[in-house]
Amino acid sequence: MRLWVDADACPNVIKNILFRAAERVQIPCILVANQAVSIPPSKWIERRVVSSGFDVADNYIVEEATAEDIVITADIPLASEIIDKGAVAINPRGELYTKENIRQRLNMRDFMEQMRSSGVQTGGPASFSQQDRMVFANTLDKLLAQRQNH
Template sequence: MTRETDSAPPPPLKILVDADACPVREECVRVALRHGVPIIFISNSFMRIEDDPLVGREIVPGNFDAADDRIVELTTTASVIVTADILLAERCIKAKASAVIGPTGKPFTEASIGMAVATRSIMADLRAGGSVVGGPAPFSRQDRSRFLSALDLALVRHKRAG
C-alpha cells in the first residue's frame, strides 16, 4: 500500500529571488535561462525584469517582511533561494529549500546558518550600542563570479539528485 505522498510527483525546480536590493538579478536570469529553470523575483516594489516566459515577478504589498513571508510560503524542496537576508535564509533552510545562496556566492546551509545568525545578532547589538562597525565589503567582480558558479552548481546538484 502506497501513501498518497509517495505517488505525488516532486515539485518542479525553481529559483526564488529576494529581489529588493539584489545586486545579481541579471546573473540569476542568465543562469535560469541557460538551465531552463523558472525564476520568480519577489519584492515589495516594481522592478523591470527580463521579458521571458521563465521569468516571473511577484510584487508583495504590505509590511517590510511581506516579501520574505511570500518567499518562505513558496519554498519547496525544489527551490533554490537567492537572498542576502540571513534571517530569511534561516527560514528557507527550515522550509527545506534545495539550496540557499547569498549574492556573493556564499551558500547558507544547516551547518553554517547558526553562526551567521549569531554574528548578525552580535553586529546588531554593537550598532545599537553605538559602536561604529563597518558594513559589508563593496560588491566585487569576484563576488559576482562566485555567485554565478554557486547558482549554477546548486541547479546542477539538484538536477542530478532529481
C-alpha cells in the same frame, strides 16, 4: 525547481546572472519585492510585487518555496527558514547557507545589531566585486547541475 529572489536588495549584476541561468536551464526565476523590479521579457522570469512592510517579501518566499527550490537572499533569518524547509539558500556573494553555518551567521548578525544599537559604528558590507560575481555564478551553476541530476 524554481529560483526565488529576495529582489529588494539583490544587486542587478546578480539578477542578470539569474536571468541568464533561468533561460539556459529553463526553470522559473521569481523576483519578489515590494516594488516593481524590471525584468526582461521571458516565459521563465517573473516578478511578484508584495505589499510594503517588514518581512512581507521574506514571508511570501517562505510560504511559496518548496524543498526543490533555490532562494537567493542576503537576509539571514530568511535563509534560516528556507533551510528549515529543506530548500537551498545562497547569498548574492555566492555563499551557501547550510544547517551547519546558519546558526553562526544568525549569532553574528544579532551581535552586530547589538553593537550598532549601542552606538558602535560597524560599517557596512564590503562593496560588491567582480570576484563576488564569479563566486555567485559558480555556486549557482553547481547547485543547478546538482539539482537537475536528482
